[in-house]
Amino acid sequence: MTAPPWRDEYLVFGSPCIGEEERREVLACIDSRWLGAGPRVHRLESEFKDYVGAGQAVAVNSGTAALHLALLELGLPAGSEVITSAMTFCATANAIVHAGLVPVFADCDRRTLNIDLADAERRVTGRTRAIVPVHFAGRPCDMRAVMRLAGRHRLRVVEDCAHAIEATFEGRHVGTFGDFGCFSFYVTKNVTTVEGGMVVCDDARRADRIRVLASNGLSRDAWRRASSGAYVHYDVLEPGFKYNLTDIAASFGIHQLARIEGAHARRRELWDFYRSELDGLPLCLPADPEPGTRHALHLYTCLVDDRSTRVSRDAVLSGLHDLKIGSGVHYRALHLQSYYRDTFGYRPGDRPNAEFVGDRTFSIPLSPSVTDEDARDVVRAARLLLS
Ligand SMILES: Cc1ncc(COP(=O)(O)O)c(C=O)c1O
Structure with a gap:
């Protein structure tokens, strides 16, 4: 503990902006x-699809569910290998496991924190069938290079766009390059429905299958049956999941x-403020976005530069906490998590x-x-802990 906290209220990390609407x-x-x-879920699907420029969008109740259903829809043989980044949230790899597939972790690039595609290519084997690039912190992966790699090895592509709306x-919007784009509307995300997600793709038949899988495998969900004018029976087409979004949740998403x-403009102001005010501290700040890309500015991740400070990352985390500043760790390397x-x-x-x-x-x-x-308090705290 370096100083008494000067804030009255704890600054909650990732707290959403919920408006009157x-x-x-x-x-x-x-x-x-x-x-x-x-109807509100259908409106959100339609507006989201237009926003990202996809042909189809299916709302689900989490980004994890979006990834799970997209991977299932690919219909890959059980035990196929799927390459993803070791620098991602566990949900990316958990969804691969839940789909009966084997995650293979490629290393990340230290500057962009996105998947290192040369390392990914070295890990392709005769069993590799898909790649899941993660647009880390909102920074788009080089999708031209991802799609070239996928083409060379005939891999399917599911984009993890949880950070990258x-x-x-x-x-072109991320999520529209691969077979599927999977988005998260978790409470800290750039659009929130508290919990929620979206799968986008261009193929209406694939979107219909995802819709069926998300509603217990039923041929028609309750709203479609209720709005059809007469009582309509459903048929169970396959053993699906209870992954649908609700209209209460979509009520948030439509206005978000x-x-x-x-x-995003406000995120840009904060990003620029941190960039100028944290300069000179023993930190590696996020790299500038690559030309020809738009960064979603979801996370401002810094690395403690241990060549020029003896303060550890964990000491920074607890120092910030003591000063009533919430922070996060995105992420500790996933391949070393116990499972x-x-x-x-x-x-x-x-x-x-x-x-x-990590x-x-x-x-x-x-x-x-x-x-x-x-934001001034965040900078003041960082200076106090790291100068
Ligand atoms: C990279 C990444 N992928 C997937 C997910 C899963 O999204 P959700 O929490 O909506 O299930 C997250 C959520 O934090 C994430 O950060």
Whole structure:
């Protein structure tokens, strides 16, 4: 503990900006007496598909569910290998496991924190069938290179766009390059439905299958049956999952999406402020976005530069906490988490860049709910802990 906290309130990491429109929509949804999947979910799907420029969008109740269903829909043989980054949230690899497939971790690039595609290519075997690039922190992967690699080895591509709703690569939204794009609307994400997600693709038949899989395998969900004018029976087409989004959740998402560009502008202001004010501290700050791309600015991740400070990352985390500043760790290297280490035999040193980043990284608050005063407090705390 370096100083008494000067803030009255704890600055919650990733706290969302919920407006009057969301409040009114939730109440209107309650008054409509249709709270489950219905017209508001359909509206969110339609507006999201238009926003990202995809042919189809299916709303689900988490980004994890989006990944799971997209991977299942590929219909790959059980035990096929799927390459993803060791620098991602566990949900990316968990979904691969849940789909009966084997995650193979490639290392990340230390500058971009995205998957290192040369390392990914070295890991392709006769059993590899797909790749799941993660647009880390909102920075688009080089999708031209991903699609070339996939083409060379006939791999399917599922993009993990959990961080990257606003991100574009060469003018095109991420999520629209591969077979599927999977988005998260978790409470800290750039658009939130509290919990929720979206699968996008271009093929109507694939989208229909995802819709069926997300509603217990039923041929028609409750809203489609109720709005068809007469009682309609459903048929169970396959043993699906209970992954649908609700209209209450979509009530948030519709208005979050409508405000996304204004929120992104605020993220840009905070990003630029941190960039200039944290310069000179023993930190590696996020690299500038690559030309021809749009970064979604989801996370501001810094690495403690241990060549020029003896302060450890964990000391920074607890120092920030003591000063009432919430922070996050995105992420400790996934291949060394117990399940992946023990099941697939990974060892320390196997993915050196992901381990390097995972031992040094911490993220500071970047959501549009962060005020100028909050941001000044974050900088003041960082200077106190690291100068
Ligand atoms: C990279 C990444 N992929 C997938 C997910 C899963 O999304 P959800 O929490 O909506 O299930 C997350 C969520 O934090 C994520 O960060």
